[in-house]
Amino acid sequence: MTNLFLSVPVMATDDYVGFTFFVGCMAMMAASAFFFLSMNSFDRKWKTSILVSGLITFIAAVHYYYMRDYWASTGDSPTFFRYVDWILTVPLMCVEFYLILKAAGAGKKLMWTLIGASTVMLVTGYWGEGVDRDNAQIWGLVSGLAYFYIVYLVAAGEAKELATKAGGAVLKAHNTLVKFLIIGWAIYPIGYMVGTSGWYGAEGEIFGMELAMDVIYNVGDAINKIGFGLVVYALATASTQEA
Ligand SMILES: *C/C=C(C)/C=C/C=C(C)/C=C/C1=C(C)CCCC1(C)C
Numbered sequence: 001m002t003n004l005f006l007s008v009p010v011m012a013t014d015d016y017v018g019f020t021f022f023v024g025c026m027a028m029m030a031a032s033a034f035f036f037l038s039m040n041s042f043d044r045k046w047k048t049s050i051l052v053s054g055l056i057t058f059i060a061a062v063h064y065y066y067m068r069d070y071w072a073s074t075g076d077s078p079t080f081f082r083y084v085d086w087i088l089t090v091p092l093m094c095v096e097f098y099l100i101l102k103a104a105g106a107g108k109k110l111m112w113t114l115i116g117a118s119t120v121m122l123v124t125g126y127w128g129e130g131v132d133r134d135n136a137q138i139w140g141l142v143s144g145l146a147y148f149y150i151v152y153l154v155a156a157g158e159a160k161e162l163a164t165k166a167g168g169a170v171l172k173a174h175n176t177l178v179k180f181l182i183i184g185w186a187i188y189p190i191g192y193m194v195g196t197s198g199w200y201g202a203e204g205e206i207f208g209m210e211l212a213m214d215v216i217y218n219v220g221d222a223i224n225k226i227g228f229g230l231v232v233y234a235l236a237t238a239s240t241q242e243a
Contacts, residue, residue: 011072020218021068028061031226038233046236049099053229056089056096060225077195077214083126090122091115093228094150097159100173100235104166110158114150121146129192136196144189154181169242173235177228184224191216 128139
C-alpha cells in the first residue's frame with residue numbers, strides 16, 4: 001500500500017474505511033475551529049463549556065490524523081490510537097454534563113462517578129479488543145454494564161433530577177444529550193460486535209450486512225463528538241440571548 005519511492009501512503013479509490021478516516025479528520029478539525037472561534041461570543045458561564053466542546057473535537061482531530069495514517073500504511077485497525085482518543089474525550093464529555101448542571105447544584109462527586117464509570121467502560125473494552133481477544137464477549141459485557149450505569153445516572157438518576165430542577169434551556173439540552181447517550185453511544189458496542197468474530201456469525205458482518213468496525217466507530221465519533229458540541233453550542237446561544 002505504500003509508495004516506496006515517496007514513502008507516501010497511497011489510498012485505493014474503493015477504500016471506504018480510509019475515506020471515513022480522512023473525512024473524520026477534516027470534520028474534527030473544522031468543528032474545532034468553529035468552537036474555538038465562537039467561544040468569545042458567549043457569557044463567561046458558557047465559555048468553559050464551549051472550550052471543552054472544542055477540546056473534544058481537537059483531541060479527536062489529532063488522533064484521526066494518526067489513525068488515518070496508520071490505516072493507510074498498514075490496513076489494520078488503529079486500536080491503540082482509538083482508545084487513547086476515547087480515554088481522553090469521553091471523560092471530557094462527562095465534564096460537559098457536569099458543567100451544564102453546575103448552576104443547578106451538580107457536585108464534583110457526580111462528575112467523578114461518571115468519569116470513573118466511563119474509564120471502566122473503556123479499559124475493559126480495550127482489553128477485549130486489543131489484549132484478550134479470546135474473551136472479547138466477557139470484556140464487552142463488563143464494558144456494557146458500565147455503559148448502562150452511565151445511562152442510568154444521566155437519564156434517570158441524579159443528573160436527571162438536577163436538569164429537571166434547572167428547567168428551561170438546560171433541561172432541553174440535557175434531554176437531547178441523553179438521546180446522544182442512548183442512541184449515539186450505542187453505535188460503539190455494535191462496532192465492537194462487528195469486530196468480534198463468533199458473535200453475529202462471520203467477522204465483519206452484522207444482520208447479513210458487510211460492515212467494517214472502523215467505519216462504524218468513525219461514524220459514531222462524528223455524530224457524538226461534533227453533535228454533542230453543537231447541542232452545547234445551541235444551549236449557550238439560547239441562554240446568552242435569554243440573559
Ligand atoms: C468520542 C468517543 C465516544 C463518545 C466513545 C464512546 C465509546 C463507547 C460508548 C464504547 C462502548 C463500548 C461498549 C458499551 C461495549 C463494547 C466495548 C466498547 C468500549 C466499544
